[in-house]
């Protein structure tokens with residue numbers, strides 16, 4: 001528990017508090033000693049991950065117990081919520097109060113924001129929230145880690161692989177043979193899913209580092225508390241923000257093609273890299289810079305997800321302005337995600353991507 005007084009105050013206000021990402025500090029980009037004022041001005045650029053979070057029932061959308069699948073603890077409050085940061089022998093309140101209601105977005109309203117702040121302040125009863133400024137959390141040098149062992153598995157081409165796996169893959173425009181031969185995928189028996197899942201090994205700078213599992217099908221399994229399990233799973237201690245799928249092969253291609261998921265990457269082919277999400281972490285941006293800095297990166301967001309397109313539109317010019325990559329372009333699909341097209345169709349869109357203006 002990183003912020004005991006805040007946690008205790010939340011207990012007083014909300015009763016039960018779940019802790020997520022326990023022990024993980026917020027990641028703040030390192031700044032030279034003289035630039036406190038710059039940090040203050042550019043707070044949105046300096047926090048790159050919010051670390052430990054306290055999850056409570058949202059008082060605004062009446063998200064209260066008992067807990068059912070549609071009624072969980074949807075209000076997430078970061079451990080750095082309204083906390084004074086000790087920096088360079090002085091204490092600064094950065095005015096950050098990261099909190100988000102994942103059910104209805106209740107905290108986008110100024111009034112609710114202020115109301116939450118007031119509730120917490122009152123519960124704090126004069127106790128102050130203080131923390132040392134921590135440097136950006138750096139991804140460890142993955143090449144030197146032993147790698148997370150693959151779960152027990154079966155070759156995708158094994159005759160014992162059930163038929164529904166083949167029909168699922170055919171529905172996604174690929175095959176057991178392609179996934180096995182070109183991408184090293186297997187059928188894995190993970191501890192996360194009850195059913196066997198597709199397991200993709202992840203290599204980085206010549207070393208095997210971890211794997212990602214993809215649930216087969218759309219009838220998601222449930223956790224004990226009734227929540228749906230996610231479709232993708234990456235085992236700890238690795239984090240998706242540390243990795244860039246297929247980077248070792250894509251680096252020989254120009255342009256490299258940036259997509260969200262492994263299946264998108266498979267559709268693109270060897271030039272594809274995937275983020276395991278829609279927004280690259282600072283670390284992933286650096287890898288992209290090292291791979292494609294002097295060549296070209298074409299970013300292909302999911303056309304059916306406005307957030308994904310907005311992220312690409314915001315960050316592509318930033319990658320160029322920051323000097324990380326000389327030429328970044330956005331490939332705009334007419335609809336759907338890269339998984340909805342075949343490779344030839346995708347490459348028509350990729351080649352048609354013009355320079356940003």
Ligand SMILES: [Zn+2]
Pocket residue numbers: 058059060061062063074075101102103104105106107
């Ligand atoms: Zn809410």
